Amino acid sequence: MALLEIKDLHASVADKPILKGINLTIKPGEVHAIMGPNGSGKSTLSNVLAGNEAYVKTAGQVLFDGQDIDDLAAHERACAGMFLAFQYPVEIAGISNMYFLKAAVNAVRKYQGKDQLDAMDFLDMVEDKKKIVKIRDDLLERAVNSGFSGGEKKRNEIFQMAMLEPKLGILDETDSGLDIDALRIVADGVNALRSPDRGFLVITHYQRLLDYIVPDHVHVLVHGQIVKSGGKELALELEDEGYASWVDEKGA
């Protein structure tokens, strides 16, 4: 069964149509990359999938792990195993990263009918997972994303993903604002999480990230539609030629 099945998805933001018929299927173990120029609808896609209310699905169907996402509230999608690594992770003052994560992990476990983790088990899990993205202890104790640098925020997103062990990881321009070292650490983290039963949707503007997270499939998103799909070599092609030909074509 497909992990994510997007059929003719239309969506708008503030009544403006952005996505105009997306079709995409991700199977467990696959990594799909979506590339596209600014304003093509990349972030809209990730937000619609995750259930952000500011983004309205107007037509089509999305099945996540066999369930229609219309039947699931945002937190239920998360609990069912969909994880979105945010392009701009938000700050929550006064709540430590650890406290936040413990609440999140236990909310997900509760939904999945698993026992709640006590403090000791949780700490063991943190010790285990923090190696994946080499996150510093002081960041764990600080308030969620408060005073984090851009790179630390992204690293924290991947750390949270490791802790929540989703079925599908959506990375929304995780590479934006990262220098090459941070990019490598984040990519190594994602690669460590790749597994036969987990899928990824990697959304990016640049080919650069895909040097480190090598995708199985690449899709080009322009003006709210997938205009071309192919293997990893498509990303290289785009690097050489840019998006200009599609944008012009469509714009004409």
Added chain:
Amino acid sequence: MKIEDEKSFDELTDKEYKYGFVTDIESDSLPPGLNEDIVRAISKRKNEPEWLTEFRLKAYRHWLTLEEPKWAKVEFPPVDYQALSYYSAPKQKIDAPKSLDDVDPELLATYEKLGIPLGEQEVLAGVANVAVDAVFDSVSVATTFKKNLEELGIIFGSFSEAVKDHPELVKKYLGTVVPYKDNYYATLNSAVFSDGSFCYIPKGVKCPMELSTYFRINAANTGQFERTLLIADDDAKVSYLEGCTAPQRDENQLHAAVVELVAHENAQIKYSTVQNWYPGDKDGKGGIYNFVTKRGHCRGNNSKISWTQVETGSAITWKYPSCILKGDNSVGEFYSVAVTNNLQQADTGTKMIHIGKNTKSTIISKGISAGKAQNSYRGMVKVVETAENARNFSQCDSMLIGDQCGAHTFPYIDVSNPTAQVEHEATTTKIGEDQIFYCNQRGLDTEEAVTMIVNGFCKEVFRELPMEFAVEAQKLLGISLEGSVG
């Protein structure tokens, strides 16, 4: 997602105030109305000495000349003071219970239901290290751990008992912090106050346990007017907790208490309140009018008084716990969280009056409004001529949930000494949809998300509360804000 929100809103409207039950108990009440005879009758019922009867009468006569204050940003229909009963006491088989065994089981059951440990066994078993004075309507029904405290010379119990057993102390301090002429509600309280807690910590004693008073209004159409007097003598130290609930009734009920704190040289008083009076229903029907005067007097040098309050209940809150910093180097602190939802109104804050040299004060206020509620911070920092090198830091943060509520800040700063340093910071934030979505995306539902974000917002205040209270306060916050987003 919309469906989900509507569901949570329904859950809110179905949600009952957990403490809204009524205890079926026979009461000894005075008829409604207020006049000199009623004042005398209250005093007589309590077998008070003449000086106290006179204190009440003076207050009553002064009250007749006053008008209700109108400056607060709250609106309510006029209170009919003649329709209220000013005294209600649960009928006891004997006059004053000597031990818990003598207390009406119905009353004990009430406190058990409220989760207040009156059985000392429970406490000894490690449930909590707290001595409790339980006030039911107009009288104190039980005080725990009296003996243990007496061994240290600590006097803790009902105000009425203190009048009988330690009249000299009561006479010496009563009305010295909040004079009977102070304000409309304090004056009314001075005339008709029924009971409350009295506490005296002798010189050099650090009170080994938390002292706590638990106020419960039960009877209908009864005003509750308690009076708390707490004195920490030289080098003494005490932490005091106060909790309150009331049954769910359709009529508004008046609560006009007075709290006076006195800190002598090097003494420290920490006073924490979790106020959870019935707030009224979602249409604003019923609920407590909470018009309270609380003031602390740092009388001695190097003394310290710290107020921490978490205000989640009441239809209307009108309350300004204050510090008079008379002693040199004395310190006043005010930490407050005020939550208003639905049609609740709160006008609350503090006054810090700097008189002594090198006096310091800190004000941290967090106001949270949801629904159609109005939440105002009103605070005064006054530095008089004698207060060399006075320091104040104030921070007032407001958080709005939804777009139909209001947050207001009214800071008054009055400085008469050029060496003073007064800082005021204020922020207003709207709880962010993006923050809620971020939490949703990590598996937390919207209510959990709001509770978490608001708890984070209030953290600086919660960490001032004693441990058990902090946990309780966080839970309360969740309940108070249920269904506020949608």
